[in-house]
Amino acid sequence: METFTINDFFNEQNEITNINEEAYHHIEDIRETIDSCTRTSDECFYIIDYHKKNFLHVSDNPTYFGGLSAEKIKEMGYKFYLHFVPEEEIKTLIDINHVSLSYFNQLPNNEKPHYFISYNIHIKNRNHKILVNHRLTPLKLYNGKIWLALCSISPATNKVVGKVYLHRQKSLDTIYYSLQNKSWEKFSFARLNDIEKRIFLYSIQGLSIKETAEKVCRSEIAVKKTRSKLLEMLNANNFQEAIHLALLYKLL
Known part of the structure; x- marks a missing residue:
């Protein structure tokens, strides 16, 4: 089995540099807003910091975080994926991460805040594993790349692993990438009557x-x-x- 590290999740598509500490002084309201959302939702929320390569904030609703507390998940950061995603799916998660952000970075900068990325992945929870739907949308951009991303986790409603969706808010069009076919395809929804x-x-x-x-x-x-x-x-x-x-x- 191939061995992975935190650095495998990063490349030129999502590495952020040159952000000073003062920039972090203005995001406390974001944490409070996310915690407020958590109180009215059964989803788990957390913030990825691509600059520091860790989790900036984890909501106190760790139902789908392997049974660990929010504080422990925040402390682990990207190590959480290495320990709680099944070994056979870590490469899938890394590939999804790279291919989705590569496509995202090609979008016009003014369009990027309106998109979210969605895919399924298994999370280990004690002696079993559960399939969850993971969604990611930009909170803060820096030079066109995602600096801070808001992520949410909820139960998956299908059994598909290895397909990633990129969708624009209020659009009837979505695109998806199949790791098996290694290509992006467009899919359009009809407006419901x-x-x-x-x-x-x-x-x-x-x-x-x-x-x-x-x-x-x-x-x-x-x-x-x-x-x-x-x-x-x-x-x-x-x-x-x-x-x-x-x-x-x-x-x-």
Whole structure:
């Protein structure tokens, strides 16, 4: 098995230099804002500092951090990945990191703050491992590169590992990279109509297909056909994943 170090996560795509300590005096409000978000969300949030190559802040909600405290995760920084991502997936994580930031750096600087990167990876938790969805978006840019990145972790809604998505906020277009095919591809979502949005919303509320059909004044067969269409449109494996994608990409 190949041995990796923290430095394997960095290259010219994400190494940041020449930031003085005074720049860090202005980010306390960011920490407080993230902690406020944590209180109203079941996601885990943390901030990557590409200049110091560590974690600048970790929210006190370490559900998906291997059972460790926020203080311990912050202390470990990038060592967390080396210890808690399964050995067979560390190379995948490093490749995702490099290829996604390489593409991100080619975007116009004024567009970069509107994008986020999303992918699945396993995290070890005691004697088992869980598949999580990891998302990253820039908090602070420096010379066009990400200096500080806000990251969030939540349960994955599909079993795919090795595919990374790059999506622009409020856009119906997304691009994804498959490590297996080693190429970027574009994928476009269709705009949802009112019935499709309502079917999603009633499903989120836990209504059955029969109850949903009554709410939207359609037959159960029609609702099932619409759900199948939505699965295909979102390239989702199940309706839970479709709901996740519709929420993630702000389609509702």
